[in-house]
Amino acid sequence: MTAQYPTITGTLTPEDLIAGPCALPDAPLAMPRQVLEARTGLLRRILSAFLPRPPAPTGAKG
């Protein structure tokens, strides 16, 4: 199928070109996953702000 098209300077087929000199440069850069979903929902977080909380434990005596 590709034979019907002209190739670059008569030396490389399009497939060779894409696999060789025109392949993406190898220069990796990390793209860490971002946090978009809080572990608890927004409504639950808002409501929990108003709920009474158990008193903080007191330190051991002595």
Add this chain to the structure above:
Amino acid sequence: MSGLHIKRVALTGLRASALLASVLAGFGAFVLFLQFGDADGLDTLDVVRALLILISTLWLAWGAVQALIGLTTRPKPPAIDRDRPITGRCVILMPVYNEDPLATFARVAAMDASLAATAEAEAFHFAILSDTRNEAIARREEALFAHLVTERAGLGRFFYRRRTLNTGKKAGNIEDFISRSGAAYDYALILDADSLMEGETIVEMVRRMQAEPRLGLLQTLPRVINARSRFGRAMQFSASFFSPVFARGLAMMQGEAGPFWGHNAMVRVRAFAESCGLPELSGRPPFGGHIMSHDYVEAALLARAGWIVRLDDDLGGSYEEGPENIVDHAKRDRRWCQGNLQHARVIGAPGLRAWSRFVFAQGIMAYIAPLFWLGFILASIAAPLVAPPPDYFPEPYWPFPYFPPSGASKAIGLAIGIFGLLFLPKILIAARASLSGQTRGFGGPFIAFASTLAELVFSSLTAPILLLFATRSVIQVLLGRDGGWPTNNRGDGRLTLAESFAASHWIVTIGLLGLAATWAFAPGLLLWLLPVGVPMILAPLILGWSSRDSNSMLMAVPTEYAPAPVMLAQERIFERWSAQFAPPAAAGAPAPAPVPEVAHA
């Protein structure tokens, strides 16, 4: 008080004033409607309708306020040193997905030629990132890429990669590039397959990125070009004549958390890599899975990480193409609708800026607003059924009947107010353009004003049809139906009457039933609802008629009178290549197999 602090206070003041004005307009409509409903005694439906009109008016007013802010200022370029040489390296990313490579690669060649005319061409590379699923199109992409490299002497500057799996769609395509090659570049210009940009604009964007090290993303305002149909040219005129003013208003309120529209924008690669790795949302599509409208989310994430995201609406030389008919527009809108409603899952993400959350809310509102209008219309048709019969003798033994005061004047006042919010910004934009000489590119003040009126009539005719398409999209998403990832149909979008009818017969049915119900239950409303019902009944004719080619002087835009140099270059290259590369079917090759995504669309 520091300059930065004053700027922040001014920005907060502007945003608060805009919001307050919109809320006041909404409450004004609410009170006016309650007074109208009170004429014959308030009932539950009156209150429901008043609430619906409050939300709808508030939304309309927000758009109008944005335009008014835009009308009061002019865009101006930032003061930067333009003699400073470009030191960073920029890659121009062209993601493709089953589009015609002849047109797409001709755009790449034209942009490369345009960049070559600047003194900074050395700093730019091009990468074509293919997600094409159709093998015949993929082979053609490869062949045309080889031709592109040969013609533009692009060895070492042009790259092509096709993914075997298109995970994450366009966002995944860009992410794959950054993960593999991102460290080789300082900046990346993200395009769409139909994007076209002047070399000078691209160079200026890099200069602005260099001048502001905190700038993470720079968005341009793309103008729609090459429209041929009546619908396409109306959209093109609107994008060219009205949108810059709305964008100016948006730019005034953006602060450091501006928009990203997914293309014709430049990112700082390091900022994008460290802030924009998108996770898959829990659950299944349409609300879970990959993030569809990734651009808004990426803008919010960049702002969250402390980078500036900015729309520079003074930048010209940025173009895109649009749908040529209402059906293609509705298909694209279906995808955007799903993407925006999915943002309901992201709006509460930890650490986002308040303005970013507000932008998500606006996007959601843009798609659910039609539901409020539809709800209002339905409630108005039903209202007479539940209203108590008029009591002409409220006082016992009083011999003369009492006629309750008519609320018609309130209803008319409300209607005038709502139409004012819809039409006034556009009329004011036309008036300002006429006074400032900006109408020159639009055929002069007279034609520009006539085009404005024609656009108002056209958008009034198509609004009820688009309202129903949008409503259907929202309902489909809420019912959990995933719209997939259809290819954009670019090119001749002429619809036959049969195609138009197939796409809109359900709209005709709703229009007929709606007007019949109004006639039966609320005959007093019939005249008010004719402008909504009649376009629905005529939907197939409107769809077909609006998809026909237009050569009218109306809706003319500057790029029709004087195409930009990069447009002319693209046209020349496209014509030359078209003669060299016959489409596969004509060349005797097997015709491309149907693309599942297109069939789905």
